[in-house]
Amino acid sequence: MQPKTKTLLQKENNFSEWYNEILKRAEILDVRYPVKGVYVWYPYGYKLRNLIYTILRSLMDKEHKETLFPLLIPKEELMKEREHIKGFEEEVFWVTKGGSTELDIPLALRPTSETAIYPVFKVWIRSHRDLPLRIYQIVNTFRYETRHTRPLIRLREITSFKEAHTAHADRADAEEQVKKAVALYKKFFDELAIPYVITKRPEWDKFPGAEYSIAFDTLMPDGKTMQIATIHLLGESFARTFDIQYEDKDGSLKYVNQTCYGISERCIAAVISVHGDDHGLMLPPEVAPIQVVIVPIIYSSKGKNAEGEESGVKEVEKVCLAVYEKLKKAGIRAFFDNSVDRPGAKYYRWEMKGVPLRIEVGPRDVRDNRCECVRRDDFSRMRVPLSEVVSKVKGTLNEIHDCIAKRAKEIFFANIYKTEGYEAGKGEEEMKELSTKAAHGIVSIFLCGSQRCGQEVEEHLGVSVLGEAIYDDGNENREGGKSEGKCMICSRKAKRVYVARAY
RNA sequence: GGGGCAGUAGGGUAGCCAGGUAUCCUCGUGGCUUUGGGAGCCAUGGACCCCAGUUCAAAUCUGGGCUGCCCCA
Structure with a gap:
């Protein structure tokens, strides 16, 4: 009658332990594979993964074509785009030998696929009639993480990276695509009943090679935010590097304008962490392997x-x-x-x-x-x-979806602390309060775009700047509040910015 | 990036300081009895992370590696 050893878990008090236990007991991932940062999917976990990705696929398939590019990328291609490679250099796994023979050209395991895909875009795209081109793939990618790895969250092998790549005739169309991608991801996370904030990442934290990056972040039970999706406007930078040009109606050659955007199995970590309780997982019916x-x-x-x-x-x-x-x-x-x-x-x-x-x-x-x-x-x-x-x-089953979505939203928005004046954080006391709020949630403040002010806030509050709050319209939960104000550090003109401790 | 701790059966552990016989729980298998919130009994199975060193003797001491966890930046 009495449970002896299989006691309930404690999500609130010890999230880390809860998370690891859940993955094992619910048979999502087996962490016993003897290579750092890579894990085995149990059948039950794999089924969950596939159901979640089925939703993602069906959303993507409306306007994108699914493809599959190779895992291996030759060194020259990977190194072509300067900004891009600077961002990944230290994280690339290299294949340098075939058997005992040293390879003439080292091959990288893709850390992401821009440099595998864009040389092919150059060949595929010739006319304005080939545009817009929208493709995606769901693949594994590799990053030599030196920091603490964590199942589903920080991996050396990301097994389920859904990456989309699009090419457009002009910037306006590319920007339109960014908005569409945001809308698509919103739908996806709404289906998973995962709440989020959407921000434009600060200059110093954007995707290497992008003009700007937009990200979705959710809140984990330990009060830290986790990035669960990113969307990048690449502009012409990659097109120039990889020489992706098309012939326009008037016969002139023009560079394409590009975007890319991705979601990884972090979305599964979010489903597990946001909805689970002391009894274990609580899956939205849409993705539950057994309903x-x-x-x-x-x-x-x-x-x-x-x-x-x-x-x-x-x-x-x-x-x-x-x-x-x-x-x-x-x-x-x-x-x-x-x-x-x-x-x-x-x-x-x-x-x-x-x-x-x-x-x-x-x-x-x-x-x-x-x-x-x-x-x-x-x-x-x-x-x-x-x-x-x-x-x-x-x-x-429908009611259950609505209930867990509602519950998740309530918890999420109860943990967003919004300041209005630039006086926020002026005194010791105020700073302390913000710091406390940031310890278990997201804090919304006014910041100018400078890295100096951003870093000052990061240091004082022990947080990361997520970025400028955007695409707020139409979400009933993001009640009003001014969208412009004065920077709380330098008091120059500033925008509303979210900061939090981040994964 | 810096620091700390750990690795013993499928899972969780005791033993390690002070070298010699590996503990308990869970689990697996077979059997009987059970079944409205983690069943009981009997029988049985299974382990000292890897490599080297010290030693008559290493789970235990030393060095290195691999893996995991925690804290700080």
Whole structure:
């Protein structure tokens, strides 16, 4: 009856430990592979990954074509774009030998694919009719991280990098694409019920080679923000480096204008961390590998009937299977847990794995022609007549999505602290308060664009500047507030900027 | 980037200071009894991160490597 060693986890008090335990117990990732910063996907975790990426794919496929470029990039290509390579140089894995023969040209394992893709863009793009060109791929990329690696978050092999690359006839069209990408990512994270802020990264923190970078950040339970998506306007810099030109209607040769944008398995880390609780994972129904688990309650403690146990067992199983078939037919990912464990053990197992809804069927239910449904998000229990199972389950799954989305948003926005005046942080006390707020959330202040002021704030508050708040319109949660003010350091003209401790 | 700690069965641990017999829990397997919130009993299986050094003898001491974790910047 009493749990002995398998105690509940504590998400709030010790997020780090909670996170590692969850990955293991819910069978998402096995961290025992003997190479630093690379991990093994368990089947259950892999299924979760694929369901999440199915959503992403279907969003991408509307306007992009999926492709696949090679993992290996010759050194010359990788080194072509100066700014770009400066940003990655120290993180590149090199293949320098074939067998025992030293390679003439060292090959890089892609840290990202610009330099693999753009030489091909040069060949593919000839006329204005080839534009806009929008492609994407979902691949693994490699970075020699020297800092502390963390499953799904800081990896040496990113296994699930969705990167999109687009080429356009002019800058206006490229900028339009940036906006579309932002809208697309919004939809994606809304489906995952992950809240976010969108910012324009400061000059000193943009993607190497980009004109500007836009990023989505979410808030982790330990109060640090995590970047979960980035979108870059590349302009003509790569086009000039890789000589990607097209012939315009008037016969003139012009450089293309480019964008690129990406999402990695950090989005999975976000789903796990934002929604999970002390019982384990809590998956949005859209991406749950198992949406409904059916648990049979074979005997009641006193309910063996006179004809012997067999008949009771069979009745319960029959009803379970009937429910299972119905749900399956309705396109719901259901699982009938007919294993030998006792019911309680099954409850704990499937709660850990984040299954949104559990259906229990016992002798009493069979007798009354019903089953019992228990929600993962609030553990509420309801009795459902067998004839209404499918519609009730569908409705409840939708409700669960809305509830966990709402809960996640409330927590998120409760942890954004907005200042209005440039007086903010002027005195010791004020600075202290901001610092406290920044310790477990996001702080919104006014800053001019200079790196000096940015760094001063970073040092004083122990934070990173995420960037200028943008694309706020249309989000009911970002209640008003001035968008322009005076820099809290130098009091020059400034914009609203988010700062936080970041991953 | 700087500092600290650790690695013992599938998982979690005791033992290490002070060298000699590896502890407990969980887990796996077989069996019987059980089943409305982590079942019980019996039997059984399984480990000292790697390389070198010191030593009659190394999980234990020394050096190096690999891997993991924590704190600070």
